[in-house]
Amino acid sequence: MVSALSIDKQMELIKRGAIEIIPEDELRTKLKKSQETGVPLRLKLGLDPTAPDIHLGHAVVLRKLRQFQDLGHEVIIIIGDFTASIGDPSGRSVTRPLLTQEEIEKNAKTYAEQYCRVLDAEKTRVVFNSEWLGKLDFAGVIRLAAKVTVARVLERDDFATRLSEGRPIGLHEILYPVCQAYDSVALKSDVELGGMDQKFNILMGRDLQREFGQEPQIAIFMPILVGLDGLQKMSKSLGNYVGITEPAGEMFGKLMSIPDDVMPQYFELCTNVPMPEVREIEAGMLSGRIHPMDAKKRLAREIVTIYHSKEAAQAAQAEFEHVFSNREIPTDIEGVKVPASAVKEGKVWIVRLLKDLAGFASTNSEARRLIEQGGVTLDGEKITNPNAELKLKSGQVLRAGRLKFGRIEME
C-alpha cells in the first residue's frame, strides 16, 4: 500500500541524511505517480557476495531503503555473483578470491538473516545478477557495450587517474560499470541507492536505461558512516564497527565510546530521532545545556532500541552506568570453572588461572604483565605477585583490567 503522505513530507523524510539526490524533481514525479497509480517504486541495492557482517555503516543505506518500504515501496537486493567473478576495477592489487556458487548462496542467506533486522522482509526481494548477465552471449555483450562510449567510461575518476598515470586498465574493467548499469535495466529499477563511490556506476544505470527506452532511475547517495574511532570509515577490518546483530550491552558500550563530535552524524544517520530534535541536542551541547554524556546515552539508547528493544536499551544503559559510572561489578558475569585437577595443595597459580582457566590472557607472559601492572584483582583485592598461589572459593570475582570479569566456580 503506497503511502498517502503528502509528497512534500515524503521528500523531507527521504532527504534526511542523503548527500545528493539526482535528480530531485524526478523523484517527486515518481513518488507522485506511484501515489496516484498505487504502483510501488522499485528500489535497487547491489551487494557483494563476500562474507557478510552487516554493521551500522551498511545500515545507513538499508535504513534509507526501509524508509521507502514504509512508504509502500519495494526493495530488490541484487547479489552480485556475476560481477564478483569479473573483478572490481579497484581490485588491482588484491585479487578477489573467487567464490563458489555454494559459498555465494550461503553468504546470501546470512545477509538475509541480517538485513531482516532493518528491512521489511515482505517487501524485499533478493536476486542474483548472474540470472541475466550470465545469459548474455558475446554478441549481446558487444551490443550492450555499443550503448556506452569510451569517453563516457573514461570520465570516471579512477579510470581517468589511472590513464593519466599510465597505469593499466583492463578492458573487462571498463565493462564493470556497464554490468552494474545493466542490472538496473534488467530490473527496471526506479531508484538506486549507494555511497558516493557508486556515483559513476549508478548514473551509468540512468544512461543505459534511457538507451533501452526506460524511465531512468533516481540516484540517491548516502554518506559513509565514520567508525567508532571518529576518523576512519566504519569497517569490519578496522575493528571500529558495531554489528547490527551484536548484543544490546555490547552495542551500548561501543556507542558510548565514540568521540563527542561525531554524535550529530550518528543521530542523523543511525536513529529515528526527528531532525529538529537532533539540532536541538547539538545546540544544547554547544551551549553547555546538555551534557555530552547524556546526549551520548540517548544516542546509544535510540540505536539499541532499533535493533533490540526499548527494554533492552534501558537495561543496557543501567548496566553501563553500574559498571562504568559506579565502577561496580557487572550483574551478569561469566563463570570461571576451576576443575579439581587444576588445584594443587588447595591452591591455584594465578597465571594459570588467568590464562588457562579464565582465558583473560593468551600467554603466560601476558598474564604476568597484567598482574605486574596491577590490573588483576580477586574480590577487589589487588594481586601483585605473578608467582602467587591462591586459595580459591566459589563465588569470588576475578577481574583483569577494566572489562574482564569472571566468577570462580570450583568443581
Next chain:
RNA sequence: GGGGGGAUUCCCGAGUGGCCAAAGGGAGCAGACUGUAAAUCUGUUGCGGAACGCUUCGGUAGUUCGAAUCUACCUCCCCCCA
C-alpha cells in the same frame, strides 16, 4: 628482455659483525585522571612456572668464536628503460 632498489617484531620504520629480544613512532594493553570517550601522564608489548633460559629480523645453505648485519642460491615486492 635490460638496469636498479627492497623484504626487520601487530603496522610503519631504525639497525650494516658482538653493547640486539632489536631505537623511534603508530596501534594495543595496564595504571592515574575523567563525563563513557578523547586529551594528558606513567608503565608495558616474542615465548617459557621466568634474577635464568629458549626462539625471532623473507627462505635455504654457508663464512665466523660470534650474524638482523657478510657470501651464495631461492621466493616475493617496487622503480626505471624496452
